[in-house]
Amino acid sequence: MAIPKLQAYALPTASDMPDNKVSWTVDPARAALLIHDMQDYFIGFWGENCPMMEQVIANIAALRQYCKQHNIPVYYTAQPKEQSDDDRALLNDMWGPGLTRSPEQQKIVDALTPDESDTVLVKWRYSAFHRSPLEEQLKATGRNQLIITGVYAHIGCMTTATDAFMRDIQPFMVADALADFSREEHLMALNYVAGRSGRVVMTEELLPAPVPKSKDALRALILPLLDESDEPLDDENLIDYGLDSVRMMALAARWRKVHGDIDFVMLAKNPTLDAWWTLLSREVK
Missing domain, CATH: 1.10.1200.10 (ACP-like)
Incomplete structure (x- = not known):
């Protein structure tokens, strides 16, 4: 019932990219970055010093840095450390008490700590839009694109992408800035989004020229x-x-x-x- 102990796997590369049905491109004036559920609790299922997760975190950090430099707003989701049975409801049936049994692991991982200009949304269900002001805040600032990173690709990240699509917000799933229970489930999420609700990209596609000129x-x-x-x-x-x-x-x-x-x-x-x-x-x- 609870999340199992997870094993590292090879992150998707350019050769694993699914065929995108849409040709949207990220526009810094229209985009926002979502760092989804990157809390100590969820990352801990891979154990300490997992090279795969270190790379995912590094890719998210690079994207966050780029967004900061281009005035792209950064949003986080984070489950609260105290959740009543009414708040968790069916999540209890599917996943047990979850983070409520490990309140000390509620914080965002240190390498991605939000700053005062970031927005941290309380996360209640798979979709980041559920019971949150995310849609209203995006639209109030003229943002209708959402760059999605974090965990877990085939659960909250994929659901958020599909929910964004249904709200006329273009979702971009960053294939190598996501992690999942397994490579198969990770690739399944990418294939679903590419064919049904968004566009799948690699971190390098969103970053500027890699090497400074001086x-x-x-x-x-x-x-x-x-x-x-x-x-x-x-x-x-x-x-x-x-x-x-x-x-x-x-x-x-x-x-x-x-x-x-x-x-x-x-x-x-x-x-x-x-x-x-x-x-x-x-x-x-």
């Missing part, structure tokens, strides 16, 4: 990722200024599309603007 552009990319208000010198350790491993993983995934040898270890070995610009300014072979 050291100044690299600095402009990195500064919003730091916790410190002071700017680092070109040869100073970026970790000392608050750059965390999840953000470095997201950068490595992005830059590896141009320089195939770049990985997290390479960036973490010498985390300075000088060192990273040396890596990025190499001629592409």
